[in-house]
Amino acid sequence: MSVKKKNYTLSEDLIRPWSTFVPKQAAIEVSKTLKSKWINTGVKEKELREKACKKWSFRYCVAVSNGTAALRSSLAMLGVGSGDEVISTPFTFIATNTAILEQRAVPVFADIKYDDLNIDPKSIEKRITSKTKAIMVVHYGGNPVDLDEIRKIGTKYKLPLIEDAAHALGSKYKNDYIGLKGELVCFSLQVVKIITSGDGGLIATSNQDYYQKLKKIIWYGIDREEKKTNLIDPLPNNFKGDVLGFKYNMNDITATLGIVGIDHFNEAAKKRKVIGERYRNELSGLPKIKLMKYHADRSPNYQIFPVHVENRLRFATYLRDQNIMVNINNRRNDIYPIFGGLRKDLTSTARADQDVILLPIHADLTQRQVDHIIKHVKEAVR
Numbered sequence: 426m427s428v429k430k431k432n433y434t435l436s437e438d439l440i441r442p443w444s445t446f447v448p449k450q451a452a453i454e455v456s457k458t459l460k461s462k463w464i465n466t467g468v469k470e471k472e473l474r475e476k477a478c479k480k481w482s483f484r485y486c487v488a489v490s491n492g493t494a495a496l497r498s499s500l501a502m503l504g505v506g507s508g509d510e511v512i513s514t515p516f517t518f519i520a521t522n523t524a525i526l527e528q529r530a531v532p533v534f535a536d537i538k539y540d541d542l543n544i545d546p547k548s549i550e551k552r553i554t555s556k557t558k559a560i561m562v563v564h565y566g567g568n569p570v571d572l573d574e575i576r577k578i579g580t581k582y583k584l585p586l587i588e589d590a591a592h593a594l595g596s597k598y599k600n601d602y603i604g605l606k607g608e609l610v611c612f613s614l615q616v617v618k619i620i621t622s623g624d625g626g627l628i629a630t631s632n633q634d635y636y637q638k639l640k641k642i643i644w645y646g647i648d649r650e651e652k653k654t655n656l657i658d659p660l661p662n663n664f665k666g667d668v669l670g671f672k673y674n675m676n677d678i679t680a681t682l683g684i685v686g687i688d689h690f691n692e693a694a695k696k697r698k699v700i701g702e703r704y705r706n707e708l709s710g711l712p713k714i715k716l717m718k719y720h721a722d723r724s725p726n727y728q729i730f731p732v733h734v735e736n737r738l739r740f741a742t743y744l745r746d747q748n749i750m751v752n753i754n755n756r757r758n759d760i761y762p763i764f765g766g767l768r769k770d771l772t773s774t775a776r777a778d779q780d781v782i783l784l785p786i787h788a789d790l791t792q793r794q795v796d797h798i799i800k801h802v803k804e805a806v807r
Contacts, residue, residue: 440749440794443617444787448689451682458681466649469677469684474627476687481595481602483610483629485636488675488683489643492591492613495626496524498642498673499587499609500559502635505530509558511587514544515758515774517563521589522758530558534759539773540718542566542731542781546574553578559585564593564603566754567728568717572598587611594619595694597724604629614679617787619693619728620686622679638668646670693788694726700786700795701727707799708732713806729754730786737782740805747801751782 458469474486489495505511507529513522515534522532535548542565549560560579562570570588579586590596591613593603604610607629614625630636640648646668652661675683686693709716715733719725731754734740741751757778759768768774785798 438748440785440790440798441787442750442752442783442785444789445616446620446686446689446693446788447682448685448692450688451685454681454685455678458677461677464678465676466644466674466680467677469680470675473622473675473680473683473687476684477627477629480687480690481629482605483602483627484605484631485629485633487628487630487636487639487643488680489626489628489673490675490679491624491673492589492611492615492626493520493524494643494671494673495611495613495628496521496561496587496589497527498639498671499611499628500524500528500530501669501671502609502638502642503559503585503587505558508556510554510556511559511561512549512552512557513561514563514565515764515768515771516542516565516755516777517589517758518591518755519758519761520591521561521563522764525561526763531556532561532758532764533557534764534768534771534774536771537565537773537777539733539776541568541720542717542777543568543570544575545773546571546578549575550578553582553584557582557584559587561587561589563589563591564596566717566731567592567594567596567726568719569593569596569598569603569723569725585609591615591618592728593726594728595690596726599722606631608632609635614683614686619697619726619788620683620690622675622683622686625675625679625683641668642670643673644670645672649674696788696790697727697786700790701725701730703795703799704730704784704786708802711803711806714802727786730784731781732784733777733780734782734806735780737780741782743805744798744801747797749785749798749801751784753781754783 478486505528509530510533511525513532516537525532538545588610596603610629612627614622653663713735757774
């Protein structure tokens with residue numbers, strides 16, 4: 426039951442809260458890419474973007490080295506910089522908000538809604554100032570935010586909206602895939618996501634101008650698809666040096682893993698949906714545990730399965746004794762000094778920070794393991 430830190434292995438009888446979904450075909454396809462002699466950004470990276478656009482109805486798509494790079498690239502493309510404010514959620518993994526700090530801007534935390542852990546549109550509007558440059562939201566756990574309300578706020582105050590959709594690949598809002606209509610929608614292909622490229626990210630946008638700018642931002646200010654090579658100069662003939670870009674491009678090895686993941690996405694997503702719906706059906710209405718609110722007009726992808734529980738430590742300890750690992754995805758970000766100190770006006774965030782915990786949900790779980798989890802969650806909250 427113990428975690429062996431030295432060799433990163435877990436005991437066989439322990440039910441993990443996460444897993445890495447890598448189809449068998451991945452090894453074969455990666456081997457082909459390695460043998461091709463072209464492993465930097467090339468045909469596979471382009472194929473990945475094309476497949477993603479077709480699969481999830483993105484208008485335009487840029488591939489990057491990780492989800493955090495997607496966020497920072499989006500902020501940089503918008504010109505967010507020193508002294509600017511970005512309204513964001515405090516209830517997320519810190520990468521959402523460190524990306525803002527990396528641009529020397531200031532995250533301004535709006536409160537969340539306790540029932541679904543997503544940012545509260547009313548709280549967003551209260552925090553808009555003359556320094557506000559953008560709004561950043563997180564589709565927490567793959568459960569989409571109130572996009573219509575938040576987009577109206579963005580339009581009213583002429584503020585662009587960045588969606589941290591690290592949890593939300595394949596989720597839907599009013600029958601539209603997350604990423605279909607968004608200005609800047611940032612996805613993650615990190616190892617414990619529904620599908621993975623080892624590490625990687627995507628930026629979907631419906632704005633052609635944003636797309637053209639992002640292609641330069643992610644690779645030294647150069648659009649790789651339009652570069653004109655020079656026999657002597659290491660930089661393209663058409664390179665102007667007028668855009669500060671990063672080294673965030675995705676290579677073809679990573680892209681190949683992602684391509685295979687897309688091809689098998691439905692397999693992994695279906696497994697999660699079955700488990701998520703079982704949890705919702707069998708754990709609702711129990712004492713001492715409260716499930717998230719899942720809105721009828723949205724389709725979650727069940728990237729994670731958060732619940733509110735009384736006496737979280739006791740709950741986690743009991744389940745660990747039954748060989749079930751549960752964990753916490755994040756703490757409220759304002760407990761960390763880099764974000765400016767603890768806020769006293771985030772009441773729903775404060776409640777959630779004390780009682781949210783994640784139940785195991787991933788493609789490797791067997792029916793017997795899910796039965797075991799449900800049985801002992803019920804016993805833990807009796």
